[in-house]
Amino acid sequence: MRLALFTDTYVPQMNGVALTLGRLTDHLNRRGVEHLVFTPKCTDEMAYSELIRPVPSVPFFLYPECRIALPNFMSMRSELDRFRPHLLHMATPFNIGLCGLHYARKHRISHVASYHTHFDRYLTYYRMKRAVPLYWTYMKWFHQSCDATFVPSTDTMQQLHAQGFDRMLLWSRGVDCALYTPEKHTNAVRERYGITAPYLLLYVGRIAPEKDIDTLSAVMRTLPDSLKERVHWLIVGDGPQLDELREQAPNNVTFAGYKQGEELAEIYASSDLFVFPSSTETFGNVVQEAMASGLPVIAANSGGVRDMIVPGQTGTLCEPRQPESFIRAIDEFVHAPEHWADFRHEARSFALGRSWEAIFDRLLEDYEQIIDARQLGSKLGFYTA
Numbered sequence: 001m002r003l004a005l006f007t008d009t010y011v012p013q014m015n016g017v018a019l020t021l022g023r024l025t026d027h028l029n030r031r032g033v034e035h036l037v038f039t040p041k042c043t044d045e046m047a048y049s050e051l052i053r054p055v056p057s058v059p060f061f062l063y064p065e066c067r068i069a070l071p072n073f074m075s076m077r078s079e080l081d082r083f084r085p086h087l088l089h090m091a092t093p094f095n096i097g098l099c100g101l102h103y104a105r106k107h108r109i110s111h112v113a114s115y116h117t118h119f120d121r122y123l124t125y126y127r128m129k130r131a132v133p134l135y136w137t138y139m140k141w142f143h144q145s146c147d148a149t150f151v152p153s154t155d156t157m158q159q160l161h162a163q164g165f166d167r168m169l170l171w172s173r174g175v176d177c178a179l180y181t182p183e184k185h186t187n188a189v190r191e192r193y194g195i196t197a198p199y200l201l202l203y204v205g206r207i208a209p210e211k212d213i214d215t216l217s218a219v220m221r222t223l224p225d226s227l228k229e230r231v232h233w234l235i236v237g238d239g240p241q242l243d244e245l246r247e248q249a250p251n252n253v254t255f256a257g258y259k260q261g262e263e264l265a266e267i268y269a270s271s272d273l274f275v276f277p278s279s280t281e282t283f284g285n286v287v288q289e290a291m292a293s294g295l296p297v298i299a300a301n302s303g304g305v306r307d308m309i310v311p312g313q314t315g316t317l318c319e320p321r322q323p324e325s326f327i328r329a330i331d332e333f334v335h336a337p338e339h340w341a342d343f344r345h346e347a348r349s350f351a352l353g354r355s356w357e358a359i360f361d362r363l364l365e366d367y368e369q370i371i372d373a374r375q376l377g378s379k380l381g382f383y384t385a
Helices: 016-030 073-083 095-107 119-125 129-143 154-162 188-193 213-222 242-248 261-269 285-292 303-307 323-334 337-352 356-376
Strands: 002-006 034-040 052-055 057-060 063-069 087-090 110-114 148-151 168-170 199-204 231-236 253-257 273-276 297-300 315-318
Touching: 002 016, 002 073, 002 095, 016 034, 016 285, 016 356, 034 063, 034 073, 034 095, 052 073, 063 095, 073 095, 087 095, 087 356, 095 110, 095 129, 110 356, 119 129, 148 154, 148 356, 154 168, 154 303, 188 261, 199 261, 199 285, 213 242, 213 323, 231 261, 242 253, 261 285, 273 285, 273 323, 285 297, 285 337, 297 303, 297 323, 315 323, 323 337
Parallel strands: 002 034, 002 087, 034 052, 087 110, 110 148, 148 168, 199 231, 199 273, 231 253, 273 297, 297 315
Antiparallel strands: 057 063
16 A cells, blocks of 8 residues: 555644654554654655655644644645555645545546644634635545545534535544553652642643634632632643633643643643643544543543543533533532542543554545445445444
8 A cells, every 4th residue: 555645733732643653653663554644734845754755734824733734736646646646645635635636536546634723613703704614625625525524523424414515534543551640649749839729620632712712711819718728720731822722721720831741641640630621622632642641631622621520430522602600510520529439430440441553444444445435336334323
């Protein structure tokens, strides 16, 4: 199998899509699958492996951390002609993905897309709600010829089904349970950040409007005094709303910036509760990382996190964008620490069943079936919403 992958974000960028695709290509290397990756070039100084084809790009005006690719289709076509892919995977519906889609349609090659982000909800957060109908018209056009659309959760599948999508397959996400484990707990985290409160509440993710940071800010500011003096917040991440969140934050909040690897694993394992207000997640990788680390999760009852959190067992689901609902959940946990051991055990047990290796091997099986089905002119079986 020769696979061509098209994406607008890739490692070393720090987001769920980039990290997932980075892990995917690592798995392709281990399995001996030939592949090329077309992705925006971040800086002139960055070195790329021989399997990466960096494309010129510019920062996205709404979100400078994201890049808008400026692909040269003639150059990409020459690369693809030499590579002769069996399947093209578009992990973005935008410029780079359009080039891949055009090539696949013209040469009648097996091609799939994966849906990673609810951009329709992002448009609402960035005051562009009027563009939502146009967005869905475009997305349905983009996906209509694909042999399959991979989605990360059953909730996302249901959302797309309601919009008229078909031919969907579930491509879930794994978690590294050797990296993210309760065994990484260390008092050094509290010492490093000067935390003395009994309970450490953690948020990990982008500090941006679409993550419902306004809800997080409201929760931190309006916790009753009896709770405020017992908890300390550790905020891990960066983004366009960071300065605003800093200005609004009470004294029991510490901002740690971007973290990854062992340092992030220690922060997860050394915290007590994971609080995640985002209602726009197609999956929620950080939620699964927290669960692997043995953390109960308090999250919005929306999106892909609903596939992971079992209320009363691995955490609590709250009303999206309702700070009072999150405050009640935090209050219940803080006043019932005798139940935390059970929550930690259940969260860890769930994560242990979600290995990356099994998930990527299943994806490779789906790739092979899609290629065979097109060659034989047969129909592929699909999951239903």
